Amino acid sequence: MVPEALEADAVPGTRVKVRFAGQLVNGWLLERVSESSHPRLAYLEKVVSPEPALAPEIARLARAVADRYAGSLADVLRLAVPPRHARVEKEPQPSPAPDPASPEVGGDPGDPVGWSGYPAGPALLRALADGRAPRAVWSALPGEEWPTRYAEAVAATVAGGRSAVVVVADARDLDRLDSALTTVLGPGRHVQLTSALGPARRYRAFLAARRGRVPVVIGTRAAMFAPVPRIGLVAIWDDGDDLHAEPRAPYPHAREVLLTRAQLAGGAALIGGFARTAEAQLLVETGWAREVTAGRAAVRARMPAIAPTGDDPQLARDPGAATARLPSLAWTVARDALSVDAPVLVQVPRRGYLPAVACATCRTPARCPHCAGPLALPSARGAPVCRWCARVAAAYACPECRGRRLRASVTGARRTAEELGRAFPGVPVRTSGREEVLATVPGGAGLVIATPGAEPVADGGYGAVLLLDSWALLTRADLRAGEEALRRWLAAAALGRPGPAGGRVVVVADGALAPVQALLRWDAGWFAARELAERRELGFPPAVRMASVTGPPAAVAELLAESRLPAEAELLGPVPADGDRERMLVRVPRARAAALAAALHSAAGVRTARKAADPLRLQVDPLTLF
Template identity: 65%
Template sequence: MATKSGRSEREPAERLPVARVCVDVPLPHLDRPFDYLVASTDDEAAQPGVRVKVRFAGQLVSGFLLERVESSPHGGKLAYLEKIVSPEQVLDPEVAQLARAVADRYAGNLSDVLRLAVPPRHARVEAQPPKAAPVADAPPSDNAAPDADAPPSDNALAGVPSSDPQHESDAPAASHALTPATSTEPQGDSPRADTSVPSGLDPGGWDKYVAGPAFLKALADGRNARAVWGALPGEDWARRIAEAAAATVLGGRGVVIVVADARDLDRVDQALSAVLGSGRHVALNAALGPAERYRRFLAASRHQVPVVVGTRAAMWAPVAKVGLVVIWDDGDDLHAEPRSPYPHAREVLLTRAQLADCAALVAGFARTGEGQLLLQTGWAREISAARDVLRAHAPAIAPTGDDPQLARDPGAATARLPSLAWQTARTALQSGAPVLVQVPRRGYLPSVACAECRTPARCPQCSGPLGLQGARDVPTCHWCGRAAAAYTCPACGERRLRASITGARRTAEELGRAFPGFPVRTSGKDEILDTVPAEAAVVVATPGAEPVAADGYGAVLLLDTWALLTRSDLRAAEETMRRWLNAAALTRPARTGGKVVVVADGSLAPVQALIRWDPAWFAQRELTERRELSFPPAARMASLTGRAEAVSEFLSIARLPEDTELLGPVPADEDQERMLLRVPRSQAAALAHALHEAAAVRSAKKAPLTVRIEIDPAALF
């Protein structure tokens, strides 16, 4: 185990307690806890969850004390803990268990996951006296969650669960199921189920959804209701999430809420302040700075607040007696962690719900294949509005590429702004309403081609794509940054260029000429607008940067849809659906003149789902196709990326499950290649274990070439 230190002769080792430490050494073959002795002088401070310093392989390294035990199975002499860095217990036992499960699921190391879960220490903030915990506005209900020491419920997994709730039994336990209001009719002599909202809790807008009141009651009663919620267009979704958090707090339990970006975080932060009152929650954001971020983390770690909301890192928030985990817009790629072992916030929160036996809410205007699978397996229930309620809230949606439109406007199939889109925008502007125009690409002209033969313009130096940053600029390479002022087409000798792809800034320039007299605003990566006033204006935005209009947009135009639909990506259609729905949800209802125009063929499945506002149908269709092709989430996949010889060596070592299917190799970045491994979902844990075991063998042998392991990578090809 641990090496012996000079302190080991101070006291008889057999009388001293033992501390199990996760040492911060990112080597797979050392991914296990190590035992150290605790000196009597450190006995009080050496509690589970504190930061420590230990001697490991002759070096002083950091670590976390995981637990205290009476003895160690190690037969040799143990070293002492060198130092208790701080008596602050920053690693909550529930988070430590979650981190271990996530590391196992993603074939990673516990130390890497803990680096994501616990922010760096800020000694000055830690030394400041903690503020008094806020007094609850309402006492916990009689049905509050049991104490953390109480035995788990019947459906809790024994030991360390598989951390994959999506292959649970198709028939969930009735006592934990979310019961829709429509299913509460008495059967025979059975009494009617009580789905009324408890006193002291405002149901808000949840009564617009069939199972909304039942969901809030389950949260207030401390039950682990798990749901996939499809929000209505125009919904104040942040307020609904805050109301669900209030119901959970009323039941005496905590809440963890994860959103994709800072704009969504600000909305939920304001909603929680309005519903819960001040001092009842903290918002975690990487942009806060190290001191403020650590201060807010400590507020959660010290259990001063029952609710934590934040971006991706908030999924690890150490909330006391967690009763509800929420993720909004789980299809957003910002939820995927770019650092090893690359966990996804949705999977981490679902694993946390399974381990803590708490409620979960996967929410958004769109629905992912993973969300649909949760419903199919019975792990979660659906929260949605009835069709008549949906029709009352949805805008009118029309495509430009169907037969009636082509009959009226033959150029609609090729025009970037067909007459229907132009007329819709003009009508909305004349009525005094803002118009949102969604453009997939930012910049001016991201891609250009020869004006004569349409050959894509490439850099003469590195063959990278050329683009224009402005109307008077010279073509510039996107790869090497060199200007190509004297560019000549190698195919025909022509020097004139034309646009292949039009960006948001060029679109704003064109719309300014199309609608003179109306202001044109842009919202994108360089400058993101949060809100726009309820006045006539054209707002050009890239996906994810659409500002919220005060009274909703009078019209939304979805341009250049081919750029989204034709991407060579497994999730291209799903991502397109998500971006369209998020933009269309900002439109006024059809009864007040709101209209969405999508410049695409009306026969396409994403367009049909958008017209009917039916993300559930589209998600089911996507999941069925992926199941037929054995793609995630219907199957589990892993990717191995590295030099060809390293990947080959890795595969020769790995003891893969018998059902493993190898796909590839395919070229990756630079001189690397990528191999894909596919197994049935039932073999997911075995695959992750085999990959981690092979990585440990190569690590112990000090293999010079690295291999990157990703479970369920965001991009497969």
């Protein structure tokens, strides 16, 4: 019941307080109705703020996301709406909010010239400008200025009188997209929405979108619920990046949230990247989306010359290439690029100096004597340190042979920089990784050692790109190991110069491997189709829907026993998780995904009502299965 004193402020979308079980709790007012079938109603206690922060479209989306991921609506709303900042709400509004369909909000359509390298590109922009809802999976050309292409797609959407939301993985990509949108749309036409902004700035940007003052919101995964009016386009760049997966319950993925939003609102969807995930390939094969790719002639003209070091001709010339960390081909390519005053990018999968060491005598991996964690060397003269408990093992002795000398098992980025600095004296060496991520580097001769995802953009492109330690990516015990390796390689190789301009890429791997073949041909679509076919055959996502239940064995067994799982459900496991916990997997056909989520959510609710002591982690479509 709404008291008369709160009649004006109690509108749908406002934050309220209600008395529940004798306590005042926070809630959302979703809808006002004239009558109720419930015999007794309590009175609404308080309207926290008259600001309708929760848009009806976002409320529907949050309900759909909660149902899809077997979560609660409250958990999704905590992700969708940032905490209230009262001072920001009271700030004066500069001018009345314009209508989303007015000419003031509209603009010039995106320039189709940049998309002309893709046969379906100009048609995509025309459809966006006409107010239609195209759905596209875009494979970007090597060296593509993808922020500008996204800005052009957003401009076409805004010209059609609609709004757009674009999600990227990290702050570096966001800065590039911000610059491109400012150039194409002009200043003041978009806002950034990320969790790193701080409470006041984030809520101010959120309110600018909610009040319709800007037609475009960009950001990291925090922007996937941005409440823009008349949503016309949702877009995501590099959907395979694990940063798009929300680490808080119910663990939604930004790609799936945006696709659900496009489906509910009848808007357009754009999934872009140099690589392609199996999930994006499934959209293409089912007809939900259309692929936007360039012709082979355009790909060959733009891609650098790529060579592996493990194929037969290379091994005939250099027998040591199969075991060498920096084979002669890679060294020669780097030397040639530096000789013409071009920068060289070296991608190393591991950060640090020597992140894993072993006994130099018997090759036994060095483990911490206190917690059995792996030992690492932080520098050339440092003592070994445990990567788990951070204790220093200065007096380490091998438990097998009592030897005290250590050798490298895995070489990190800083050790690689040290080695290459000695190999090419006088050449400046820069590192880009967790401690310091570089956005750009100058175009002159220099070595850039970077971990995957931290590769800076070089002025004019890199003359050479070396992809080292490929085994560290390809041999991971993960369903997505090959897909992730190709994604990281393509992202680094795309920063190189075209082959006709002297750009070269060397991947230290066997050329017969499928990910390496996809890199050599620059054919992410072929590899994604191959991956999807294999997962269909083996019964793995995205060909099926899968959920994981992680926790103490007794609690996992109890929840699954109480769940009314669909008849088609298969139980896989248990497999060991961290500590004394275990993980069970539940697999169902995609057609039974909703039934699986509902059954698990209901069983989890029963455990919560009973106040079960043992916590469980319930996750639908987890990125990591084992």
